[in-house]
Amino acid sequence: MQSKHDKIFTYEGRDLKLSHPDKLTFKSKFYEEIYTNLFGLVSDGKCYPNVDCDNLCGADYYQLGLNHGVKLKKPSPKSSNVDVEKTQIAIQAFCEEYPFFVSFIQNCRFKAAIAIAHAEIMIGEPCNIDNFIKLKKVTGEFNKLNWTRRMDVSESQASVSNLGTISETLLNNAFGNLTSGSDFFKVTSDRVNSYGDFVLMCLPNNLWLSVKSNFARERLLASGYSNDILAVGFFEDFTEFTSPVRIRNMQRAGFLCIYMPDVPVTQEQEKNDTSTYDLTIEHYADMKKDLPLNINGTSFFRRLSSIAQDLNELLKQEKIERRLSVDF
Numbered sequence: 001m002q003s004k005h006d007k008i009f010t011y012e013g014r015d016l017k018l019s020h021p022d023k024l025t026f027k028s029k030f031y032e033e034i035y036t037n038l039f040g041l042v043s044d045g046k047c048y049p050n051v052d053c054d055n056l057c058g059a060d061y062y063q064l065g066l067n068h069g070v071k072l073k074k075p076s077p078k079s080s081n082v083d084v085e086k087t088q089i090a091i092q093a094f095c096e097e098y099p100f101f102v103s104f105i106q107n108c109r110f111k112a113a114i115a116i117a118h119a120e121i122m123i124g125e126p127c128n129i130d131n132f133i134k135l136k137k138v139t140g141e142f143n144k145l146n147w148t149r150r151m152d153v154s155e156s157q158a159s160v161s162n163l164g165t166i167s168e169t170l171l172n173n174a175f176g177n178l179t180s181g182s183d184f185f186k187v188t189s190d191r192v193n194s195y196g197d198f199v200l201m202c203l204p205n206n207l208w209l210s211v212k213s214n215f216a217r218e219r220l221l222a223s224g225y226s227n228d229i230l231a232v233g234f235f236e237d238f239t240e241f242t243s244p245v246r247i248r249n250m251q252r253a254g255f256l257c258i259y260m261p262d263v264p265v266t267q268e269q270e271k272n273d274t275s276t277y278d279l280t281i282e283h284y285a286d287m288k289k290d291l292p293l294n295i296n297g298t299s300f301f302r303r304l305s306s307i308a309q310d311l312n313e314l315l316k317q318e319k320i321e322r323r324l325s326v327d328f
Contacts, residue, residue, distance in 0.1 A: 007039070009103070011047045011122050018042070018100065027097070028068040034061055034094045042104045047122070049145045053091055053108035057083050061090035080152040106148055109158045112165035115139045116173075132174035133305040136234070137263050139166050144270045159267070167234035167265060171211050175232075178311070183320055196229055200314060202325040207256075207314070228325040231258040232307060234265045238279035241301070247292050256294045256328050262303040277303055296326055 007018040021039055026032035037059065041051045065072050070093055075085040088108045095101050095114050102110055102118035110118075119138035120126055127135055143159070151159060175198055176186065183201040196208030205228040212233035231250070241247065241258060250258070260277040264270040269279075280301060284291050292300040302310070310328070317323040 007042065009045060009047045011103075014122075014124060016047065016100070016103075016121070028070070030061070030065045030068040030070050030090075031094060031097055033059075033064060034091070035098060038101055038104065047103040049104055049106040049142065051104050052106045052148070053088055054084055054149075056091070057087045060086075061094070062086035065090050065093060076154040078152075078154040078157075080154070085154065102142060106146055108146065109155055109162070110146075112162050112169050115143070115162070115166055116169060118142070127170060127173040127177065129174045129178045129308045129311070132170045133261075133263060136166070136170055136261070136265070140264050140270055163266065167261075171232065171234065175209070175211060184315065195227060200311070201320050202228070202314065202323045203321060205325055207325045207328065208254075227254045228256055228328070229254045230307075230328075231255055232304070233259070234261045234304070235276050236266050236269075238276045238283060241280050242283050247300070251292070251294065251300070255300075256296065256325070257298070257300050257302050259302050259304045259307050262305050277301070294328075296328060298328070 004020045004022050006020050006023070009016045009018065018039065021032065021036045024035070026035065037056075038051060062072060070090075072089050072093055075082045075089065079085040091105060091108050092110055092114065095105075095110060095118075099114050099117040100121050102114060103122070116127065116135060116139065119135040119142075122138050123131060123134055125131055143163075178184065184198065186198050187196060197211040198209040200207040200209070208227050208229040210229055210231055212231070212235070235241075235258075238260075241260070260275075260280060262275045262277040264273065264275055269275055281291070294300045314323050314325075314328070
């Protein structure tokens with residue numbers, strides 16, 4: 001008889017528990033059967049993917065889900081193996097309820113919400129302005145470990161789209177949790193939302209934040225109206241920030257700086273262990289060009305991981321009349 005002990009795993013010094021299935025109450029047979037099976041396949045120790053989703057195709061979890069009222073989408077017409085995708089769809093539905101299992105499953109696509117929920121479990125905190133970069137690192141780490149074979153067309157397209165959705169969701173959650181509702185708030189009026197996405201009240205000008213997920217392109221410049229504004233995003237293409245004319249136009253539009261991701265945000269960056277920020281700085285060094293400064297004489301290019309500290313320097317000054325954007 002199998003012992004009814006929980007299984008303990010470690011991740012970056014933290015102990016994480018996976019409860020024995022006999023100690024849980026499940027919504028349906030669908031969740032119970034998959035949980036019990038996966039629980040038996042993983043061993044105590046370090047969190048890393050080691051259960052190949054491709055090898056789970058023998059159990060028809062997809063049909064099991066349909067039989068027990070679980071809403072499962074239909075396989076993509078671009079799928080090269082319908083049975084494999086059906087298993088992925090079922091496992092993904094299961095992980096919506098039990099995201100910790102993302103730690104152990106290989107060769108399975110996961111929606112952004114699942115990847116983020118899993119990352120929050122791994123660090124033991126919900127997303128906020130201080131940890132959203134760390135969460136991005138965790139999602140990237142497990143995405144890199146996930147695939148042990150070449151993805152088919154459907155899997156590859158879903159993976160690229162998912163990376164962008166993860167970035168956008170983390171940014172929205174991070175800044176949404178920071179807003180106070182009075183002196184730092186999200187812009188909701190369609191009459192002024194073209195100026196930016198968030199506003200921090202300061203003197204002599206309010207500080208606007210234009211938050212983009214993947215690319216700057218012209219959408220970022222459209223936010224500038226000679227205000228004090230910050231460009232914030234998990235930008236993927238460093239070449240968007242290597243043109244002197246583009247940088248000059250952004251500065252003229254009122255941008256004080258660009259916060260670029262200093263963690264990998266694309267599959268290529270993950271493969272090469274680099275980031276948009278690193279690639280931008282390397283470009284300027286290779287071209288023997290000075291890095292641009294803003295109107296206040298401070299760095300125009302900044303690490304996205306530093307935005308919490310930079311904003312907190314302003315937010316800790318509770319009196320708006322003493323909170324100065326000229327210090328940014």
